[in-house]
Amino acid sequence: NAGVTQTPKFQVLKTGQSMTLQCAQDMNHNSMYWYRQDPGMGLRLIYYSASEGTTDKGEVPNGYNVSRLNKREFSLRLESAAPSQTSVYFCASREAGSYYEQYFGPGTRLTVT
Amino acid sequence: QKEVEQNSGPLSVPEGAIASLNCTYSDRGSQSFFWYRQYSGKSPELIMSIYSNGDKEDGRFTAQLNKASQYVSLLIRDSQPSDSATYLCAVSLTGGGNKLTFGTGTQLKVEL
Numbered sequence: 001n002a003g004v005t006q007t008p009k010f011q012v013l014k015t016g017q018s019m020t021l022q023c024a025q026d027m028n029h030n031s032m033y034w035y036r037q038d039p040g041m042g043l044r045l046i047y048y049s050a051s052e053g054t055t056d057k058g059e060v061p062n063g064y065n066v067s068r069l070n071k072r073e074f075s076l077r078l079e080s081a082a083p084s085q086t087s088v089y090f091c092a093s094r095e096a097g098s099y100y101e102q103y104f105g106p107g108t109r110l111t112v113t
Numbered sequence: 114q115k116e117v118e119q120n121s122g123p124l125s126v127p128e129g130a131i132a133s134l135n136c137t138y139s140d141r142g143s144q145s146f147f148w149y150r151q152y153s154g155k156s157p158e159l160i161m162s163i164y165s166n167g168d169k170e171d172g173r174f175t176a177q178l179n180k181a182s183q184y185v186s187l188l189i190r191d192s193q194p195s196d197s198a199t200y201l202c203a204v205s206l207t208g209g210g211n212k213l214t215f216g217t218g219t220q221l222k223v224e225l
Contacts, residue, residue, distance in 0.1 A: 030211075031211040033212075040121075040217070041217070042201070042215055042216065042217035042218060043157070043201070043215040045212060048211065048212060050211045058212070090156055090157070094211065094213075096211055097211070099144070099145050099164060099205075101147060101159050101162055102147070102159070102203070102213050103159065104149075104156040104157050104158070105156060106155075106156050107155075107156050
């Protein structure tokens with residue numbers, strides 16, 4: 001099993017450009033998450049999907065959109081990138097319910113110039 | 114008050130010593146607690162989960178949970194330089210649905 005995979009690993013965008021970050025998991029998990037991590041800020045939840053067909057905003061959703069394409073895949077889209085979106089983005093998945101662990105993908109390092 | 118709080122460190126311990134990492138949380142109804150290790154430039158890796166009061170041991174790691182005092186700790190015995198990383202505490206808060214709330218992490222440095 002590959003676990004949680006993310007593409008791309010690195011990306012440089014110019015301000016105003018758009019892009020989609022892809023995430024897939026092969027653990028048959030119901031819930032999937034997108035986080036950003038900035039120095040001193042910890043992990044901040046952008047959006048999550050508790051189950052296929054549902055998505056909800058997290059702590060910092062502005063400037064982002066998500067699509068839960070199917071049970072395996074959860075994508076994050078930046079419609080018009082801004083320098084403030086320079087960050088490391090992590091996707092994670094988890095089985096539904098409080099007692100289940102969350103597993104992370106390797107991350108995407110995004111720079112917006 | 115933050116929902117999950119950790120001392121940012123760095124916490125420096127000599128090789129072979131016990132490292133003690135602490136985390137407090139605000140929601141008394143929280144049910145599950147996790148410790149993640151994150152090396153610089155890498156993604157968080159789950160190392161321990163704990164759900165009941167008391168201690169849970171796994172190799173050199175021991176997680177301790179005290180729900181009455183609302184804290185969870187991680188002890189690392191016989192610390193090695195390879196344990197140098199940032200340790201993140203995560204809590205499943207009441208009403209948080211399927212979300213985990215993370216602390217900002219404690220940086221651990223194990224010195225030779």
